[in-house]
Amino acid sequence: MASNQLPYERLTYLENFGHSLRAASYLYQPENKDEIEAIFKFAKQSGLKICLRGAGRSYNDAALNGAGIVMDLTKMNKILDWNQDSGLITAEPGVTLEKLWNIVLPDGWWPPVVSGTMATTLGGCLGMNIHGKNNYRMGTIGEHVQEFTALLPTGAEITCSPNRNGDLFYAMISGMGMLGVFTSITLKMKKMQSGFVQVHAYPVTNLHSHLDAILRDAPEYDYTVGWLDAMAGGNGLGRGQIHAAKYLHDGEDPEPKKSMQVQYQTLPSTMFGFFPKSIIHHFMSPFQIAPLWSLVNTAKYIASLREGTYRQSHAAFHFLLDYVPHWELAYGKSGLIQYQSFLPKETAEDAWREIISISIKRGMPSYLGVTKRHRPDKFLLSHAVDGFSLALDFRVTNSSRKRLYAMLQDFDKIVVAAGGRFYFAKNSETTPETAQAFLGAETVTRFKALKQRTDPNHLLESDLYRRVFGE
DSSP states (O other), X not given: OOSOSOOGGGEEEEEOTTSSOEEEEEEEOOOSHHHHHHHHHHHHHHTOOEEEESSOOOSSSTTOOTTSEEEEOTTOOXXXXXXXXXXXXXXXXXXXXXXXXHHHGGGTEEOSSOOSOTTOBHHHHHHHTOOOTTHHHHOOGGGGEEEEEEEOTTSOEEEEBTTBSHHHHHHHTTSTTOSOEEEEEEEEOEEOSOSEEEEEEEEEOSHHHHXXXXXXXXXXXXXXXXXXXXXXXXXXXXXXEEEEEEEOOTTTSSXXXXXXXXXXXXXXXXXXXXXXXXXXXXXXXXXXXXXXHHHHHHHHHHHHTSOEEEEEEHHHHHOGGGSSTTGGXXXXXXXXXXXXXXXXXXXXXXXXXXXXXXXXXXXOOOSEEEEEEEOXXXXXXXXXXXXXXEEEEEEOOTTTHHHHHHHHHHHHHHHHHTTOEEOTTTOSOOOHHHHHXXXXXXXXXXXXXXXXXXXXXXXXXXXXHHHHHOO
């Protein structure tokens, strides 16, 4: 690391999770704070920028840095302390949600907020301030952080909590990894009485009833999420299915210790007991065309008309994206992008009706839609509103890429006009003008002032940061 000669052997092509974006970068995998500091010094000497990367599960360019350094933190993955009495756990940033719940669930705890995949790292979760199916009840993951330590590009080591270096606490959580590197994170887990949740699944016939159902259920259930058929128009626009779940309480599970064991939660690696899930995406690829997906969505909706209640393990309920390994590869060589918008409850229905109608009319409908209920939070680069989110998956092809991005930027205008916001782990088309419009000039100015304080040489930059902040 002493020489400032660029190491060719570290030059690596990296992609986003959807395989729709890629960039060549110099890849480093530090294992401790000293190695992070050495990378900062090397980058400064070499005139390179550094982007932080965890599991690489962002749908956009958050973990890409063309012609620069990517600092992959997955080797910093130690559990530093676990107190099963208090539910406090301290871990390094490369610890995944999978490792986290594997440690805490057998002792009767569960992470308070999780993403749709257990592959994400704690550092990545904090950098984007992830939300889950319980956002209305439990907020974002940042709301459960007791404190964290971080190494700044200046070489300074800091400890942050809501009451200590509070401005950096609320900015680094949500700050896209652009202010410093988390080195340890202390989180409070959620006490559990069972390894199961009780799920109520029922259909909704259109967008109005869809949002009404989530609005009604979010305060009553521990988790609420909706599947939305984004290919249905007319009177059925916004139809879908709601899954609302509650924790089981003491005495409701006859064998709680058994259901909270890791082996009882693990997702099966086969279908029907013999067909390997690892090869399913090969069989899905030929079906990634709109007419066939329309049939699939229609069949799914018809199947959802039968209302039901059942128990499901925590892992099975939360980590739907892990059911089929490498499912995203089924979208083809050009991959997919996910467009997620957050809208106030007063404007969401009209805005999303317009967005879904436009996508159908232009022949680029989303194959999958997911809805959630949200509440505001205190974090600087917040995506949250008192309302809902809608995530839409779009297939990218060489012929559709330009038209798709133009359509998504049209969606941005609709969302901003409706008082909406965006999530920096998802959208790939957000411009500096759009970012300033929903964040507000004051927020952008505060964030850049904090960056100047923690990273005066602007060593930390990603393709995402340059895209949304115009630098």
